[in-house]
Amino acid sequence: MRLLSTLLFVASSLSGLTTAIPASPPTPYKPPAGHGRNRVSKPVGRHFEIDGKVQYFAGTNCWWLGNLLNDFEVELAISQMADTGYKVVRTWGFFGVNDPTNPGQPTFYQVLNETLYPETGGLGINYGPNGIHRLDVVVSLAEKYNLQLVPTLMNNWNDFGGINIYSAAFGSNATTFYTDKKAQAAYRAYVKFIVNRYKDSPAIFAWELGNEPRCKGCDPSVIYNWAKEISRYIKRLDRKHMVTLGDEGWLCPPQGDGSYAYDCSEGVDFVKNLEIDTLDYGTFHLYPESWGYEYSWGSEWVRQHDAIGKRVGKPVVFEEYGTPINHTQLERPWQVTVVEETQVAADFIWQFGTVLPVEGVKWGDVNSIYYGTEEYEVLGFGHVEEMERKKVRRH
Ligand SMILES: *[C@@H]1O[C@H](CO)[C@@H](O)[C@H](O)[C@H]1NC(C)=O
Ligand SMILES: *[C@@H]1O[C@H](CO)[C@@H](O)[C@H](O)[C@H]1NC(C)=O
Ligand SMILES: *[C@@H]1O[C@H](CO)[C@@H](O)[C@H](O)[C@H]1NC(C)=O
Numbered sequence: 001m002r003l004l005s006t007l008l009f010v011a012s013s014l015s016g017l018t019t020a021i022p023a024s025p026p027t028p029y030k031p032p033a034g035h036g037r038n039r040v041s042k043p044v045g046r047h048f049e050i051d052g053k054v055q056y057f058a059g060t061n062c063w064w065l066g067n068l069l070n071d072f073e074v075e076l077a078i079s080q081m082a083d084t085g086y087k088v089v090r091t092w093g094f095f096g097v098n099d100p101t102n103p104g105q106p107t108f109y110q111v112l113n114e115t116l117y118p119e120t121g122g123l124g125i126n127y128g129p130n131g132i133h134r135l136d137v138v139v140s141l142a143e144k145y146n147l148q149l150v151p152t153l154m155n156n157w158n159d160f161g162g163i164n165i166y167s168a169a170f171g172s173n174a175t176t177f178y179t180d181k182k183a184q185a186a187y188r189a190y191v192k193f194i195v196n197r198y199k200d201s202p203a204i205f206a207w208e209l210g211n212e213p214r215c216k217g218c219d220p221s222v223i224y225n226w227a228k229e230i231s232r233y234i235k236r237l238d239r240k241h242m243v244t245l246g247d248e249g250w251l252c253p254p255q256g257d258g259s260y261a262y263d264c265s266e267g268v269d270f271v272k273n274l275e276i277d278t279l280d281y282g283t284f285h286l287y288p289e290s291w292g293y294e295y296s297w298g299s300e301w302v303r304q305h306d307a308i309g310k311r312v313g314k315p316v317v318f319e320e321y322g323t324p325i326n327h328t329q330l331e332r333p334w335q336v337t338v339v340e341e342t343q344v345a346a347d348f349i350w351q352f353g354t355v356l357p358v359e360g361v362k363w364g365d366v367n368s369i370y371y372g373t374e375e376y377e378v379l380g381f382g383h384v385e386e387m388e389r390k391k392v393r394r395h
Pocket of ligand 3: 329
């Protein structure tokens, strides 16, 4: 989802961010003892096995966990998601900037700047209090509450450091990013850093290449080749965990009616990408109003991706869905379609919201369903229960 303009959050105090980034890394991240060691989820046919059980499940999105500067607030959000019964949370693992002296955002893990970091191809890691330590806290608390995470490693959108910070550092752009030597070397170095840091954590569900990667006007082979190379690279670093692309599920002819979602214009071919053997499952998103479709078309989009997953024999995850208004009225039919008409393995609503007592600030956006509200009872708790009840049928 691309939403910066509609975000309701107010950034925490930005004071203290002008301190230089410590040059030497502190102690590496280690899962605290007793936090569910050796817990690895895996694909089984069209489903996932979690804790030894092949099951349908509901997850949620919460991109902002790593942006909080206060452990208590991270724990509050994570404990509420765990209380809901969500099994997996998708969250941003990429916060990045070009200029650490003027970051313009509360936290950043990654700095891309060839002047500051000539020896590492322009990649610096922020080991300060508003740096990678914040993601350590998220991972550690996810372990404590028995949640698993899908950390997303790059953003197609400019929010909080996406392809744009690669462009600013290396002179690439939104389409050349996928093939630019320097940009790709820096992206890989970051991927390697993150994967190596957390690969022994029981809180990892899967690694995700990017949030909604697109290559407008490109042949779909550009993203296909990129996804194939990077997913192989991650599998070499970490053979245990799953890898997924994080795309919106765009289709290409002969799928569909040739309208926008099916015309291949974003340079992403869901069917072709699903054939990559180092991608363990497919993802698709749904925002009818911003794509120019009726809300009712959403259920068709869900069924189409389920049918493709069935042909290929892989799990598909309905990884983001949301509406700016009338959440229950408009989104509930999509959940019912998932439960009653498909073998979609899991779905993740966009997104979890809560009120944080310290700042009294709501983190979320117009799409958020806020913990404690009536709509959260239905779209959150109610849906978690129906996904849990749904039986996996072996074919
Ligand atoms: C790199 O960092 C320096 C020093 O903080 C800053 O002046 C410069 O603008 C940064 N480069 C980019 C591309 O942002
Ligand atoms: C990126 O740069 C390439 C090569 O210079 C150009 O063909 C392409 O149109 C640019 N794309 C964008 C999104 O600006
Ligand atoms: C949203 O709900 C309002 C009030 O029930 C209704 O008037 C409106 O038509 C709904 N909008 C959509 C797009 O369903």
